[in-house]
Amino acid sequence: KNQVEQSPQSLIILEGKNCTLQCNYTVSPFSNLRWYKQDTGRGPVSLTIMTFSENTKSNGRYTATLDADTKQSSLHITASQLSDSASYICVVSEAVSGNTPLVFGKGTRLSVIA
Amino acid sequence: NAGVTQTPKFRVLKTGQSMTLLCAQDMNHEYMYWYRQDPGMGLRLIHYSVGEGTTAKGEVPDGYNVSRLKKQNFLLGLESAAPSQTSVYFCASSYRAANTGELFFGEGSRLTVL
Numbered sequence: 001k002n003q004v005e006q007s008p009q010s011l012i013i014l015e016g017k018n019c020t021l022q023c024n025y026t027v028s029p030f031s032n033l034r035w036y037k038q039d040t041g042r043g044p045v046s047l048t049i050m051t052f053s054e055n056t057k058s059n060g061r062y063t064a065t066l067d068a069d070t071k072q073s074s075l076h077i078t079a080s081q082l083s084d085s086a087s088y089i090c091v092v093s094e095a096v097s098g099n100t101p102l103v104f105g106k107g108t109r110l111s112v113i114a
Numbered sequence: 115n116a117g118v119t120q121t122p123k124f125r126v127l128k129t130g131q132s133m134t135l136l137c138a139q140d141m142n143h144e145y146m147y148w149y150r151q152d153p154g155m156g157l158r159l160i161h162y163s164v165g166e167g168t169t170a171k172g173e174v175p176d177g178y179n180v181s182r183l184k185k186q187n188f189l190l191g192l193e194s195a196a197p198s199q200t201s202v203y204f205c206a207s208s209y210r211a212a213n214t215g216e217l218f219f220g221e222g223s224r225l226t227v228l
Contacts, residue, residue: 004156031213043118043204043219044157089156093213101173102212104156 002027004092004105012111017080021108023073023090031095035064035075038087038107047075047088052095080112116140120205120220127195127227135190135223137205145208145215146188147172148180150201151222157204163188164211195227 004025013019025033032051036044048057048064050073057064061078077084087107094103118139127133137146144165149157159172163182177199179191188207192199203223208215 034216041222043206043221044217045219046216049216096213101159102217104158106154106156 002092002094002103004090004103006088006090006105006108008108009106010109010111012113013080015080015082015112015114019077019080019110021075021077021088021090021110023075023105025071025073025090025092025103027071027092027094027103029095030068030071031093033064033066033073034091034093034102035062035073036089036091038089040086044089077110082112082114085110085112118205118207118218118220120203120223122223123221124224125226127192127225129196129227131195132191132193133195133225134192135203135205135225137188137190137207137220138186139188139205139207139218140186141207141209141218142185143207143209143218144185145211146182147206147208147212147217148178148188148190149204149206150174151204152201160190160203162212192225195225197227199225200227201225 007022034049035047038044050066063076066073089107090105147162148160161180166185169180181189205220206217
C-alpha cells in the first residue's frame with residue numbers, strides 16, 4: 001500500500017534555530033514529492049515540488065532534499081521565525097497516467113517559540 | 115486575484131440535515147478537488163472533476179455528491195449528514211492533473227454534525 005510517513009509528529013524549537021523534518025514514502029512508481037505549509041485554520045500552501053531527477057530544492061529559508069533511492073525526503077528550515085509555526089505536510093504522487101490520488105502524510109506540527 | 119474561495123467557512127448541522135459547500139476558483143483551472151482533513155490523518159480525496167460537466171469518485175466518496183456545472187465552481191453536497199462527516203473540508207484546483215500539477219487550496223470549511 002502506498003504510504004507517506006512523517007517524523008517527528010511535532011517539534012518545538014527556539015526562534016532563530018534550524019530544524020529538519022523527515023518524510024519516508026513507499027509510493028511507487030514515483031512521480032514527484034511536494035512539501036506544503038499549513039498554518040492553523042488555513043489551507044495548505046505549496047513550498048516545493050521535486051521530481052525524480054531533483055535532489056535539492058530551495059524556497060527562501062526552506063530547503064527540501066530528496067533521495068529517490070532510499071525513498072526519503074527532508075525539509076530543512078534555516079533561522080526559524082515565529083511565522084514558521086505551522087504543520088508541514090509531505091505529499092507524494094505516482095507516475096501513472098490519469099488523475100490518481102496524491103498520498104498525503106499526516107504532517108509535522110512545528111512550534112517556534114521566542 | 116482571489117484564488118480558491120470556499121463558502122461557508124463554518125457550519126453546524128444536525129444529523130440527517132443536508133447542505134452544500136461551494137468552491138469557486140478564478141484561475142481558469144480545469145481540475146478541481148474536494149478533500150477532507152481529520153485529526154491524525156492525511157488529507158483524503160472525496161471527489162474530483164477534470165473539467166466542466168465531469169465528476170469522479172475519490173478515496174472516500176460515500177455520503178457525498180458533487181456537481182461541476184460551471185468551470186469555475188465545484189459544489190460538494192451532503193444529502194443526509196452524519197456525525198462521521200464532521201471534518202474540515204478543503205477545495206483545491208490545478209491547471210494540470212493533480213499528480214503532475216501544483217494544487218491551490220482554499221481556506222477550508224469546518225463542518226460539525228451533531
